[in-house]
Amino acid sequence: MSLPHALLGLLAVEPASGYALTKAFDESLGRYAWYAGHTSIYPELGRLAERGLVEVTAEGPRGSRTYAVTDAGRDELRSWLLTRPSEAGKVRNESVLRMFLLSALDPADARTVLTGIAADARAGADELRTIRADHPGPLTGRNGFGQLAAEFGLRQYEAVHEWATWALDQLGAQTPDDRTDAADPAHTF
């Protein structure tokens, strides 16, 4: 479970309330890396506080509590990031799944889906380029927090766009009559 580390990472940038963290998940982190709703976030903050990895540093209006990461929390985050990913399965990527299943469609349908993927990738790349242009600065301190990630996302989108274009080209090169199931039966999924 990565939610506690996502929270530690956000709090490592600056202290924030559960509500502010929820917005961060909705608007940036959650759109690209890890989504969580407030009903997951609030209890998790409580657990992190019990473990001494975060602490309440201020209480504001409407019962808001500002959390900050402790030294122990920073250590935990650091060791999690430095420990080998382990990657223990758990892959759940619906977009990639769609690409895997694309060949189950006839070429006309596949072209439709690929065209949509290419358009989405272009839109995503444009959005990130805009964000990057609005937030210039060095790769250090608070401002740098999203710079590496933004560049990463941009390159991913570009790669998806190029792949979709390539795939459309591959599909377009063959006539409908080229479709045959006679190929190597020892397929890979």
Place this chain on the structure above:
Amino acid sequence: MSLPHALLGLLAVEPASGYALTKAFDESLGRYAWYAGHTSIYPELGRLAERGLVEVTAEGPRGSRTYAVTDAGRDELRSWLLTRPSEAGKVRNESVLRMFLLSALDPADARTVLTGIAADARAGADELRTIRADHPGPLTGRNGFGQLAAEFGLRQYEAVHEWATWALDQLGAQTPDDRTDAADPAHTF
């Protein structure tokens, strides 16, 4: 939930038992797109059968049941793939999360992590290149099922590798004394 569609997609290639599907998840689909264990797969096959999207076409030794997708199942898969992704949040990608949190580390630690990411990406790309070389063939029929996906994965790995190299270069260009929190406080995550 994408598991039913993943199963329909695999069965659209060829009928298989729950056990064979479990292996497919362990070895190919589950490593890149969507993971599921047999305790999820067997009940889901039962539900799909109840809905008439798959059917048992053969029973073998040890009580094994071979499932095949029905016409209704193919229709369901097709409409799912053609329907707009919706993308309804639900992003859960631990690797991307790690990249997001990278800036919470000091440059030396960040370099360590990035070096590991670059090595992993290179290894993943090499593995896919080997798989692709072992399974040549046209982008049609059963053999084509994994060709688009393999090319996609390869390009993703290459993009990750190039990004990590770029990021290392960015970090390396600055001396430790460059670290400052004086940058734009109106950061983006």
Place this chain on the structure above:
DNA sequence: TGCCGCATGTAAAGCGTTACATGATTTC
């Protein structure tokens, strides 16, 4: 004063993971 956004919380239902469990068949 009325509305919107802030800010947090509880409860139920569903799903997935982990651990446990069983037996048949093939292979050496």
Place this chain on the structure above:
DNA sequence: GAAATCATGTAACGCTTTACATGCGGCA
């Protein structure tokens, strides 16, 4: 005959999602 693999299943626990719920504060 033993071991490995095939093949499926149940049960408990925990997390996530969804729906429901409450109240304060700022602003027009």
